[in-house]
Amino acid sequence: MSQNSMLKLENVSTHYGQIQALHDVSLEVNKGEIVTLIGANGAGKSTLMMTVCGDPRASGGKIFYEGEEITQRPTDKIMRNGLAVVPEGRRIFSGMTVEENLSMGGFFTPKADYDRNMAHVYELFPRLKEREFQRAGTMSGGEQQMLAIGRALMSNPRMLFLDEPSLGLAPIIIQQIFDIISMLRDDGVTIFLVEQNANQALRIADRGYVLENGRIVLQDTGEALLTNDEVRNAYLGG
Amino acid sequence: MQEQLLYFVQQLLNGLTIGSTYALIAIGYTMVYGIIGMINFAHGEVYMIGTYVAFIVIAGLTYLGLESLPLVFLAALLVSMMVAATYGFTIERVAYRPLRGGPRLLALISAIGMSIFLQNFVRLAQGSRDIAMPSLVTGGWTFGSPDTFEASLSYMQVIIFIVTLVTMGALTLFITKSKWGRACRSCSQDLGMTNLLGINTNNIIALTFVVGAALAAVAGLLLGMYYGVVNPYIGFIAGLKAFTAAVLGGIGSIPGAMLGGILLGTTEAMTSAYFSSEYKDVVAFGLLILVLLFRPSGLLGKPEVEKI
Numbered sequence: 001m002s003q004n005s006m007l008k009l010e011n012v013s014t015h016y017g018q019i020q021a022l023h024d025v026s027l028e029v030n031k032g033e034i035v036t037l038i039g040a041n042g043a044g045k046s047t048l049m050m051t052v053c054g055d056p057r058a059s060g061g062k063i064f065y066e067g068e069e070i071t072q073r074p075t076d077k078i079m080r081n082g083l084a085v086v087p088e089g090r091r092i093f094s095g096m097t098v099e100e101n102l103s104m105g106g107f108f109t110p111k112a113d114y115d116r117n118m119a120h121v122y123e124l125f126p127r128l129k130e131r132e133f134q135r136a137g138t139m140s141g142g143e144q145q146m147l148a149i150g151r152a153l154m155s156n157p158r159m160l161f162l163d164e165p166s167l168g169l170a171p172i173i174i175q176q177i178f179d180i181i182s183m184l185r186d187d188g189v190t191i192f193l194v195e196q197n198a199n200q201a202l203r204i205a206d207r208g209y210v211l212e213n214g215r216i217v218l219q220d221t222g223e224a225l226l227t228n229d230e231v232r233n234a235y236l237g238g
Numbered sequence: 239m240q241e242q243l244l245y246f247v248q249q250l251l252n253g254l255t256i257g258s259t260y261a262l263i264a265i266g267y268t269m270v271y272g273i274i275g276m277i278n279f280a281h282g283e284v285y286m287i288g289t290y291v292a293f294i295v296i297a298g299l300t301y302l303g304l305e306s307l308p309l310v311f312l313a314a315l316l317v318s319m320m321v322a323a324t325y326g327f328t329i330e331r332v333a334y335r336p337l338r339g340g341p342r343l344l345a346l347i348s349a350i351g352m353s354i355f356l357q358n359f360v361r362l363a364q365g366s367r368d369i370a371m372p373s374l375v376t377g378g379w380t381f382g383s384p385d386t387f388e389a390s391l392s393y394m395q396v397i398i399f400i401v402t403l404v405t406m407g408a409l410t411l412f413i414t415k416s417k418w419g420r421a422c423r424s425c426s427q428d429l430g431m432t433n434l435l436g437i438n439t440n441n442i443i444a445l446t447f448v449v450g451a452a453l454a455a456v457a458g459l460l461l462g463m464y465y466g467v468v469n470p471y472i473g474f475i476a477g478l479k480a481f482t483a484a485v486l487g488g489i490g491s492i493p494g495a496m497l498g499g500i501l502l503g504t505t506e507a508m509t510s511a512y513f514s515s516e517y518k519d520v521v522a523f524g525l526l527i528l529v530l531l532f533r534p535s536g537l538l539g540k541p542e543v544e545k546i
Binding site: 053074075076080085091093094096100103104107108151 | 420
């Protein structure tokens with residue numbers, strides 16, 4: 001395995017009871033890349049991302065993170081290793097304040113880094129600073145998405161998983177969030193991005209994978225996928 | 239008129255005394271429910287065990303000739319909290335954790351089994367008869383004239399108020415300000431997400447059992463000293479009452495458990511005073527039915543406002 005590999009999946013399968021959601025998925029994300037996974041609703045994109053986190057657990061195949069196998073590792077151990085996730089539906093702690101949500105993201109962050117990360121998040125998202133002591137559940141969808149990203153950044157991640165960060169947001173906020181994703185990559189964070197908004201995602205991605213019914217059917221650079229006829233017809237609206 | 243007012247105040251004081259200990263026990267139900275959505279029916283037995291341990295420590299130290307009441311009290315408090323916490327931890331580890339992820343009913347049945355086991359275990363070890371203890375704290379203040387009605391506030395009641403207030407204050411600080419308390423709250427909102435932040439949620443679940451059990455032991459010591467008697471069956475009814483208090487206040491909500499306990503205690507005292515003490519349980523559980531009918535989420539357990 002190359003020194004450069006951040007995340008590597010080898011023939012990973014996942015089952016929900018009797019139903020197989022992923023079939024022999026293999027993919028690789030290199031350090032410093034933005035890799036996107038596109039596919040229709042129900043193709044298994046979120047399942048793939050969560051399988052890497054160990055919830056649900058892969059029923060077959062191997063998962064490597066920074067060269068170490070993590071297939072059977074407990075979720076909390078996987079996530080304490082420089083990996084952070086902005087999950088589907090954001091899953092912020094709605095009854096807690098913005099500041100408390102961020103502090104949960106920085107649960108294991110050393111004190112010195114903690115204050116700096118907090119300041120960094122507030123710098124990226126000034127709206128969050130304005131709402132520091134507001135209950136997170138009372139904020140708008142866009143603000144909640146910013147909070148979910150901010151919470152993930154509190155742990156100094158080397159790799160960030162984002163699951164449909166643009167879902168249900170206004171175009172101007174989507175643009176802002178994609179700008180921040182590119183900015184994070186420039187700061188050296190490796191990004192694995194699941195999106196239905198394939199157009200936007202492929203434009204910032206170095207490489208992309210297309211998932212259909214739990215199988216990877218296509219992989220190429222972001223640019224090539226943008227001009228690929230199949231992809232255009234299926235995911236970019238012709 | 240004067241004596242009627244005093245009579246009312248007396249009932250209120252009695253109600254608050256019992257109610258605040260209900261609240262302490264109810265917190266254990268509500269915290270556990272808040273995180274894993276399960277009613278820990280063995281919780282009442284932990285309270286009962288806390289009372290026994292407190293009695294044993296008090297008897298032992300007094301036998302050894304320790305005269306200082308504050309020291310005896312503190313020792314009994316600490317030891318019973320620690321023993322109860324160990325029970326809480328072990329119960330979760332042995333009876334509930336192996337069943338996690340399975341159907342909810344399994345854990346519930348396991349809880350009932352654990353409750354029966356603990357009750358009988360204590361019955362075998364300590365005998366099933368009442369064990370009495372002389373009051374350590376006697377006396378109090380009285381108001382009114384002896385000719386008509388005399389209200390009294392005993393020193394023991396004052397101790398109960400103070401210890402309960404301090405305990406709840408400490409718990410509130412822990413839950414709102416400390417890192418681990420915050421993790422308890424985030425677990426109760428989204429267990430899976432807390433896990434995805436790298437936190438071992440099994441440890442947080444164990445922590446809530448430990449904290450809940452320790453609080454039940456505080457109630458055990460206080461009520462044990464107040465009534466001066468213990469038997470292996472006190473956990474059952476106290477557990478039911480505290481459970482009612484937790485539902486009344488809104489299960490899952492810690493302030494709700496506090497309010498529910500106080501409310502239930504005063505309702506019982508008032509029923510006994512103005513109606514008949516025979517009906518006090520009827521009214522208490524009638525209240526539970528009314529709450530479940532008209533406000534199922536309890537007084538303070540409001541559904542979260544969430545935007546999608």
